[in-house]
Amino acid sequence: MIRNKYNTKQKDLILDIIKKMNKEFTINDIYKELNGSVGLTTIYRLVDSLIKDGLLHKDINNDNVTYYQYLEQCDEENHFYLKCDNCGKIIHIDCECINELSNHILKHHKFITNKEQIIINGICNNCIKGGN
Secondary structure, eight states, rough: HHHHHHHHHHHHHHHHHHHHSSSSSSSHHHHHHTTSSSHHHHHHHHHHHHHHHHHHSEOOOOOOEEEEOOOOOOSSSSSEEEEEEETEEEEEEEEEEHHHHHHHHHHHHHHOOOOOGOOEOOHHHHHHTTTT
């Protein structure tokens, strides 16, 4: 019993850190933020679990470095994410136009989209204006 409570505290602590990060992060970023108080194996295990639950997006850059980013959760059916290729920020969008796109993809390309995981890459307004 005590072990489960400890693991839950670790999970809550790691999830809080992940939610506060406003950009892409690595496993080592989480480890450093925790000052080594939680082992890397535990962090990797939890991150894998969060990916499977649809709470994290995993990406590998051109240098083969794996990055993650928290995906804000939404109960709405019509949502997707925009990811800035410049600063790495992921923006949550609620918009019915995603249904039209998903229907087009199904009808013309015989492919069912997972609307909870759709991420469209581009450049955010802040980066366009030179903020980053």
